[in-house]
Amino acid sequence: MPIEFRGVYKTYDGVIALEDVSLEIPSGKVCALLGPNGSGKSTLMKIALGLVKPDAGTVSVNGLDPFKEPIRVRRIVGYVPEEITLYESLTPAEYLSFVASVYGIEDPESRALKLAELFEFTEHMYKLGGELSHGNRRKLMIISALMHDPKVLIFDEPFSGLDPTSGKVLKELLREYASRGRTVLLSTHILELAEAIADRVIVIHKGRVVAEGDVDELKKLTRRKEFEDVFFEVTGLSKDLDEMLKALKEV
């Protein structure tokens, strides 16, 4: 399997972030990680890239251990972090030149411009990073993650802040990458989006994988028509939600 987690545990100052997570992310499919805030999605993605070390368990990306061979893993992965960090005093063109140097990309100019055109980013290529809006910063992060045509895509909340057109482009692009046999793992809070784009959905709650499969499978399993209801059912949040809605009326 391109990405495999086996019995992964992670705690932060005694608080459990991931508990016995065993997962297989296949190639050729768009896999979406779903879960409430703080459920452990970002931690899991960071572990796959070797940015966060698990307390126990093993991880492999295309057969490589991200902690034993971190450089090789980073060469094949395109990663978009949830929190955007960029050089504010560099223009996107300058930053992408740097990315090209790090990965040794052939003809980076045409690659970057193609991607920039796709995301309607061309006009922002020569502004300073600090002048970009939140959405455009996100676009730059996505473009830079795709520059080296990675075999594995790990995108943490990539749709956050994107305009509808770019959102649509990204959806198509992720599907296209998956159809070419690449591995696509993304996280999102938007259930409709996951339903629309993902071939496979993994629901994480309180650091544990609580459901896994394609959307229709999960609907059948839980006997629910709406995916939103499936999500609340598998996470056990439906009871909390009922109580919250009751309390809401009292506000």
Added chain:
Amino acid sequence: MTVTLKLAKIFAKEIIYRSRKTRRKSFFYDPNKPISLWKNNLVQIIAFAFPSICIGGACVNLYLETGSFLPLVLGLGFLGVLQAGVAGYSVASIVNMLIEHRLIEPLLTRPISISEVWGGVILAGLLYWGVLTSFALVIPMVALIVYVTGNLLIILTSILMIAALTIMAFGIGFMATALSPGVKRSRILRGVTVVIWLLAFVAGYFYYFILLKAIKITTSENLLLLFSILPPFNFIMVAFNPTDVRSALSMIVWSALMVILLIFSTRRCWRALFVGEFIAFSLPSLGVKTVKRQKIVDKGVLGFMFKDLKILARNTQRLSRFMYGVLMPIAFIAPVLVGVSFKPSIIAPAVAGLSGACATVGLSVSELVYCEGRAAPLLYTFPLTRRKIAYEKSLVILPISLVYGMLLSAVMYISTGNFLSAIACLVNAVVVSFGTSYAMLTLILRNLPSIPSEWSEYSIELGGVALRVIISLLAIFVGSASAMIFYVMDEFYFSPIVICLGMLMLNLMIRSFTPDKPLTG
């Protein structure tokens, strides 16, 4: 507690946390406790009081010997300038951080008035960020003057001087912040700013020479005239010559000008504080700015160098600090060169020694890591090891040291006519500056945190600063000494061999305990 004071405490603590990004406790900082006024100021007060007592003592002694009050005016005036400089620098740095992290923005949605927010910023600057401590540069000398001369008026005029200089410091700090976006965009302004910064760095050095000469002047009509119209000297002049209308008038005029500067700079700065400098200052120019096309190319091993040079070139403060380290060796021999006109017998050995003293660059390469700023976590996601980052960053030094080395070799060739010595100069300068830079960067990279979110400017300081300074100083001393020895032995062209071997050994040693793993490893 008033809203203003509460805000001041929040700003002060937030800035400390953001610059450290650690929950580690220390004597000066405990993340679980409110910020402490005395812990934040005490050490600096002692540190600043020391030069005040030394300079004050020397000036008072001269006053007692000659009976002229001019040395007192000169000494106290110098300390006043220093106080304004320290306060202004603190204010500019902190306001810049408030803007960079957009810390004021969340307050806009709260029922807090703009004047309360400004009050909070000013109070935080005054109480926690070094403005209050800067007063310690002036107060001990004033106390000495009062004790020796019995002149009580100096207390009043000194208070007025401190107040006016503090207002000016805030004005300059806010103005510097307000002007920084324009500076970032204009190459000419960036160049001018770097020169101003460099002058500020060496100001104390030059003042020392001026002070040495001027302190001997006990009576001078021209100097009296200058002091009576120039701040902060005019404030002190009023105390010693209360009947002089010129001094009193200029004191009032300058005080008014400083208040106007503060009001003006506050107006320019507030927008950046509320919405961030890039948004605040780029909005009006949108649509009219011409876009200059930049080619996206894989620059290979030079990619890092181009990135770092660009970031450095756009951050004048960092560039100036970096340049200061590069140019520092010149300051060592400047007093030798000044006044000797062009005597090859003096210049040639000085240049020979200088070629081996380029390790000063090693002291400033940390700027190449600082310049990563908040984007540093990106480095953790790239397929780069600690050693590789250190190596690629140290390449920045190569072009600079080449230019520097060529200048030295040209001087050597002109003064001796010996081609081999000139080449030896070039090799020494390049090898020493590149070697120490690589060693220092390897040490810094070795000690950076392995978790991206823990990265902060403070983490660079954690990386064995003392060890880095010791190694740099050793390299400076050994490098220049060996170059000089070979020069004196008339076999200067052998010095590059020894220096190359020395640098190789230093780097192999440091490299051996730096793992070839990514930052996360």
